[in-house]
Amino acid sequence: MAGTTPPPPPDNSNIQGLLIRGYTHPYSCHLLFSFQAASVTLNTKDFFAELYPKVQSAVDWGNNKPVSMLNIGLTFNGLSMLGVTQPNSTFPAEFQQGPWSSASQQSLGDFNASSPDNWWYNNFSNTALHCVVHAYGLTNDALNDLISFITNAALANGLTELLPIKDGDGRLYQSIIDDNPAKIHFGYVDGISEPALSMPSNHSSRNQADLDNFLIGYPQYSIIDPSPSGDASTNSEAKFAFDGFYNAFRILYQDVAGFDNFLIAQATNPNNVAKLAYLGLNQDELVEWFAAKLVGRWRNGSPLVLSPNAPDPATAKSENFGYATAGVPSPNQDVPSSFKCPFSAHTRVSNPRDQTLTPGEGNLGPVRIVRRGMSYGKELIGNTDDGVDRGLIGLFLCGSIAQQFEKLYGWMNYNNFSPKPDFSVKNPPQDALLGNRPTAPNLTNYPGVVSTFTIPIQNPATPDQPDSIVISGLPEFIQTRGTAYCLMPSLNALNYLATGVMA
Amino acid sequence: MATPLSLYIPIKQDAASQASAQHLYNDFMNIVTPILTEIQIVHYARLILIPNSTGEGINSIMLITTFDGAMNPYLSTFWNSGPGFKGLLNAIAAIAVTHPPLPIVSLSVFENFINSNNLSQPTDLYQAYTYTVAQITED
Numbered sequence: 001m002a003g004t005t006p007p008p009p010p011d012n013s014n015i016q017g018l019l020i021r022g023y024t025h026p027y028s029c030h031l032l033f034s035f036q037a038a039s040v041t042l043n044t045k046d047f048f049a050e051l052y053p054k055v056q057s058a059v060d061w062g063n064n065k066p067v068s069m070l071n072i073g074l075t076f077n078g079l080s081m082l083g084v085t086q087p088n089s090t091f092p093a094e095f096q097q098g099p100w101s102s103a104s105q106q107s108l109g110d111f112n113a114s115s116p117d118n119w120w121y122n123n124f125s126n127t128a129l130h131c132v133v134h135a136y137g138l139t140n141d142a143l144n145d146l147i148s149f150i151t152n153a154a155l156a157n158g159l160t161e162l163l164p165i166k167d168g169d170g171r172l173y174q175s176i177i178d179d180n181p182a183k184i185h186f187g188y189v190d191g192i193s194e195p196a197l198s199m200p201s202n203h204s205s206r207n208q209a210d211l212d213n214f215l216i217g218y219p220q221y222s223i224i225d226p227s228p229s230g231d232a233s234t235n236s237e238a239k240f241a242f243d244g245f246y247n248a249f250r251i252l253y254q255d256v257a258g259f260d261n262f263l264i265a266q267a268t269n270p271n272n273v274a275k276l277a278y279l280g281l282n283q284d285e286l287v288e289w290f291a292a293k294l295v296g297r298w299r300n301g302s303p304l305v306l307s308p309n310a311p312d313p314a315t316a317k318s319e320n321f322g323y324a325t326a327g328v329p330s331p332n333q334d335v336p337s338s339f340k341c342p343f344s345a346h347t348r349v350s351n352p353r354d355q356t357l358t359p360g361e362g363n364l365g366p367v368r369i370v371r372r373g374m375s376y377g378k379e380l381i382g383n384t385d386d387g388v389d390r391g392l393i394g395l396f397l398c399g400s401i402a403q404q405f406e407k408l409y410g411w412m413n414y415n416n417f418s419p420k421p422d423f424s425v426k427n428p429p430q431d432a433l434l435g436n437r438p439t440a441p442n443l444t445n446y447p448g449v450v451s452t453f454t455i456p457i458q459n460p461a462t463p464d465q466p467d468s469i470v471i472s473g474l475p476e477f478i479q480t481r482g483t484a485y486c487l488m489p490s491l492n493a494l495n496y497l498a499t500g501v502m503a
Numbered sequence: 504m505a506t507p508l509s510l511y512i513p514i515k516q517d518a519a520s521q522a523s524a525q526h527l528y529n530d531f532m533n534i535v536t537p538i539l540t541e542i543q544i545v546h547y548a549r550l551i552l553i554p555n556s557t558g559e560g561i562n563s564i565m566l567i568t569t570f571d572g573a574m575n576p577y578l579s580t581f582w583n584s585g586p587g588f589k590g591l592l593n594a595i596a597a598i599a600v601t602h603p604p605l606p607i608v609s610l611s612v613f614e615n616f617i618n619s620n621n622l623s624q625p626t627d628l629y630q631a632y633t634y635t636v637a638q639i640t641e642d
Contacts, residue, residue: 092611093618094575102625106504106573219609227611230604358637360544360572362583402575402614410573416635425637445504447633 009199010215012058014243014490016071018134018372019214019397020058022191025069025136026181027143028174028374030249030393032162032484033131033154034124035081043157044082048072049498050153051133054146057491068146071134072494073247073486078130079240082497090228090237091487094402095246099483100126107406109413109436109445114480121481123170124162129484131159132249134395147171164251164482167377167389172251174374174393184375185254185390186433186477187291189301192317193351195368208368214399217242223364226399239502243490248369248405250394251376251481252434257385259477264383266290272469278459279309293455294432296345304341322354338456339466343424344415346433350408358419366417367404370397391481401485413438414446429453430474437476505546505630506574507623510566513600520598524561527594528552534591538584543636544571564595571635574625578617582610592616 012020035044056069076096079085089096094104100116110116119126133150137143154161163170177183184190195209200221212218216226217238226246232239266272267286281289288311292298298311305321306312325336341348348355352366377390398404411417412431415424427448430437438446455469489497496502514524531550539545548568555562570577581588592613596602603612 088619090611090615092614103574106506106625107576225610227609227615229609229611358543360542360577360580360637362580364583400611403579406573407576410576416637419637425635425641444630444633447504447635447638 010211010218010243012060014492015058015215016245016488016491017056017058017069018071018395019245019370019488020197022194022372023056023136024181025138026174026176027137027140029135029143029147030172031133031135031147031150031154032129032164032172033133034128034160034162035078035130036158036160037081044159045498045500047153047157047159048494050157051150052494052498054149055491055494056136065138066136067139068135068137068142070136070146070150071488073132073134073249073484073488075130075132075484075486077127079487081130084237084240086237090230090235091241092227092400092402094406095485095487098126099248099250099485104402104406106445107402107410107413108480108483109409109438109442110480110483111436111438111442114436114478116483119480119482120162120164121166123164126482126484129162132247132484132486165376165389172376172393175376175378175390177375177379181374184373184392185256185377185379186259188295188297188299189316190373191371192297192301193319193347194370197370208365212399213368213404214245214370214397216244216399222399224367224398224400224403240489240493240496241487242493244493245488246398246401246405247486247488248394248396248398248401249484249486250392250396251483252392252394253389253479253481254391255385255475255477255479256380256390257383258475260380260383262475262477263287263290266469266471275457275467275469278461293342293345294453296341296347303347304345305337308340323348323352324354324356339458342432342453342455343418343420344429344432344435344453346412346431349412349415349431350434352418355418357417361417367407369404369408371395372397389481391478397488414449432474434478435474435476436478437474504573504625505569505571505628505633505635506577506625507628508566508568508570508574508617508621509623510564510617510620511622512564512566512595512620514561514564514598515600516560521561523594523598524552524564527564527591531591534587538581538587542580542584543640544577544580546570546636564598566595569628571637574618574621578614579610582613 054070135146137146164172182189182191197211200206200210203221206221206223212222213224217229219225219229228238228241230238267283267290292304297303300311301316302311303318303321306315306318323337372395373392376393378388396405412434413436414428416428418424427450429450432453437451451474453471453474458466492503514520528550535548546569551565552561553563593606596607597605603616607613
């Protein structure tokens, strides 16, 4: 909505902290709970009252980094059991219906092993999940103490803990890869590119990365208009949701052995080796080259656009770059940028930056999400699968699950968001890393989709003879273990759940 | 993928609302043609006036369309297409028996209004072809 007065700045003490800042606590556990109808009123109030003092807000902790802390998310079914939702609810449809709904599955495309019918190892039903508590510790002991505190509070107040994975005690613990909390099982440093989350000062300065596209209750200049954002004096849902945001909580198994062996196969393929001989790379370096092309960044984080030939510590956290190429007469012909970063590289699909979008995507630029994920499961030693469940605990934070998270997921499964006639209109590829690789009968949902990954190359010695490496039959590197759409309520709203009094 | 949208809006029976419905029907093509041509994701769209069972007057408006992309993320494409679509939607809501507070100025209110009145699920669609509008019009 257009307006003349800048919106009031959000109060960081009322916002759960993980939206505003990426925690660097090396230990975390993500606990899932179900409320029980008979005990849901008084006892859940006590549960929230016990946890409330440990909820971390977005206030800067300065030098006093909490030894342990937590954040809380609630599903629509959970909110309904707590009496927060109203008939004819004004919460967004996708939040009400859940990620397993046919509407959300249009974008998420979870089928076969990833099907919602198989989520959570069938340890519990999708609708039974009501509450997720994200627990963080500076030390393993601090985390374990916090887990005991949370689970004791749950047990004492009639909540049932749900166990989402098959290994260990069934809980989702963060794992550390190569002693680097930011590293994922596939070997990449993650979480580099995040939205700035500033507030716009006027309508013309609004941006997809602004905080008002993530936080509920600041519609004045928001592009996304997170909801429910109606009149809080007449809409109790809007009042409860104010200063909240959404978390698309998604557990993604990663086939690490399959991924590693795929890279080795590409790096030793004679045709590839011959075409890439001009690079002068050995086999290990070629493995890293293919790994970088799949993602758009080297595994240390260096973006291919800035460091096309080798990872560079100086660019490892670089954000200031784009994909549009100066001097290209039409964005439809913007091929030169792909010599550095392929169109379907993961980071280019999930954040195409200044790349031209199709008219159906609007003219407000690509949407953004905030990622606060971490790895789970033991690190794989060697290149042979050991049957261990490992992957990513994805916390995808947004103001609109549909407009931000689901839109980007749709793009990853079908790269038709950019007007490249021969490349992405007639035969759209998929995100090289996260695409869902449809087969019949699901293929019909993705007209013309191809499972090939094209890496344009240009030998400097023969610049007038561009070539490409075309990898056919990209494997499915990822499987969905479960997904929950959660509201991360404000501190005021959590206090209301604890006391029955809304400030 | 193509998504079906079957927006079913029972309307008021007073003379002004009935006249407004007829006016919307008459103007529908002029309003939506430039918008839908621009966004390039809509296969077909039509507005229907459903008569009362007595044969007198209009019972409901139906807006039926099939568009490329998923329902949830791409409703915003219509909303952000400009004042023409917002005007059409508000004119429909203004004569609806049940509607949110008017005018609808918020994307989220628009999304909920559409979702609460859409009679089609994503799987409720026969497709003789699966091409997108962009693929069909590319050549």
